[in-house]
Amino acid sequence: MKESHIPFNWPYMTGKELYYIAEAHFGGRLAGDGPFTKRCHGWLEERTGSTKALLTHSCTAALEMAALLLDIQPGDEVIMPSYTFVSTANAFVLRGGVPVFVDVREDTLNLDERLIEAAITPRTRAIVPVHYAGVACEMDTIMTIARHYRLKVVEDAAQGVMSSYKGRALGGIGDLGAFSFHETKNVISGEGGALLVNDPELALRAEIIREKGTDRSRFFRGEVDKYTWQEVGSSFLPGELIAAFLWAQLEEADRITQSRLASWRHYHEILEPLEDAGVLRRHIVPVDCQHNAHMYYVLLAPQINRQKVLDELRRNDIGSVFHYVPLHSSPAGQRHGRVHGSLEVTNRQSEQLIRLPLWMGLTEAHQQRVLSVLTSAIKLAG
Secondary structure, eight states: OOTTOBOSOOOOOOSOHHHHHHHHHHHTOOSSSSHHHHHHHHHHHHHHOOSEEEEESOHHHHHHHHHHHTTOOTTOEEEEESSSOHHHHHHHHTTTOEEEEEOBOTTTOSBOGGGHHHHOOTTEEEEOOBOGGGOOOOHHHHHHHHHHTTOEEEEEOTTOTTOEETTEETTSSSSEEEEEOBTTSSSOOBSOEEEEEOSGGGHHHHHHHHBTTBOHHHHHTTSSSSOOBOSSOOBOOOOHHHHHHHHHHHHTHHHHHHHHHHHHHHHHHHTHHHHHTTSEEOOOOOTTEEOOOOOEEEEEOTTSOHHHHHHHHHHTTBOOBOOOOOGGGSHHHHHHOEEOSOOHHHHHHHTTEEEEOOOTTOOHHHHHHHHHHHHHHHHHHO
16 A cells, blocks of 8 residues: 555454464364354354354344344335445345335434334335444434334344444344444454344244255254255355354454544544534434444535545545445336435435545544545635
8 A cells, every 4th residue: 555545444363364364274174063163153143142143254144134123025015214335225126125215314414213113014024224334223212113113123234233222233233133244344354244133033033044945054053864856945154164254253352442432533633623614524423323433424514516526535645535426316216216305415414424544554644635635625615
């Protein structure tokens, strides 16, 4: 990496990844569900309080498992934000489900819990809150609505590892939760994810679906004398080398989080004058949400040309990007989903948001340079 270059993301290595990969290699266990996978499962269950944690090869796979577990059928409706990654919707569309896109909150860009109830129909099966930027949705309200209408809640906590809501770990509050360990996340394994099963009644079926629809896990525990095909499933396991890499990261998860939070707080401090000048709005975190500093974003004022700001940052060798194109405006979103109500906040905020570089090892000097170039860029783009 050139000294002058500040990338948007830089994967962090703890130093133990290759050691643990070698340990798995010499131990002769390379397929899924070996010793490192079990360590990761134990850590996740302890830290989230989930009944069962299951590593998957991606967060997408975890969400697809959730759709299978909930037995989503053609025409079943699933309420979710439009401002999210495609996997949130795709997992349910693969089963014939219909994403119902609801607007997001002005402050957090999370699913607006006040709009959910009006979007419920006799076909609604589940609510999928997405914890954007690792900041929790208003889960108490969402869970109350879900229980009243007998709906399931699947937390898309792809960005939420080490975040919590009123002291409860994200991913461990709904019936099911999904984590991502993609290299752009805080805790990584290159590619990877996990399904958190919080409803005990779903735990055994989750194992079966993950193991190609067989009860292989029960066989290895000595609970059955042979394993057979039980129901529809697929191969959702990551290999043991991925789990070994992830274990090195999970061991350092607290330190990683604290380091990122320090960078997040520094951004928040140095960007305050720009907010006071009315040219941007800083990241907002409600008091009940303990976030993990997954990202730092700002919302540019309407008169600022976002593309010009991004171009100027790029010209100065600083990696800064916008985020999702709202799913309701995409060709597949229009084909497979439907919109409930106005998505005015989603449409407006998605056009104004930019994400700043944030990774382990980012220095205050890096951040001061980002601030300097951003300030100049905003003046040029105003």
